[in-house]
Amino acid sequence: MKNEMQEKKQNTGEDRKGFTLIELIAVLGILSVLMAVAVPSVLGYIKSARRMAAYTDAQITADAVQQYLDEQREEGKLTIGDLHKLMNLDLGDPGNELAEYMSAGKKGALLVSVDADVKTGQLEKLIYQDKWVKVRLTVEADGTRKVEEYE
16 A cells, blocks of 8 residues: 555655756756847847947046147147147046046047138037947038947
């Protein structure tokens, strides 16, 4: 009689203490499908956030460059040499040309190039680059700014 009870217990699985291999494989399969769907979308959000941060940093940099140009022009010192000082400027360096016009530069960010009208001191275009994105900011004649990813 005892053997008959133990045999019935084994068949019903009442004394089972873990998951079967099939159950574990099924769970891993479901998780794999969920990850395949979720990861690309999350990576897209991260890329978009980095791009928007670069756009904002380019705007801040443009403000600092314009203040620098205004000050140099008011002092009568604005030359093409001043524009060359801004080329490939490491914005993370606390001793850079724009340090007094910006609260803090982003580590690894560069002001790649600057175009400005030396006579009027008006910024026309700059290219900003950080670790992930390169951005071109163009100032229109009416003062509006256009920011776009630059490759």
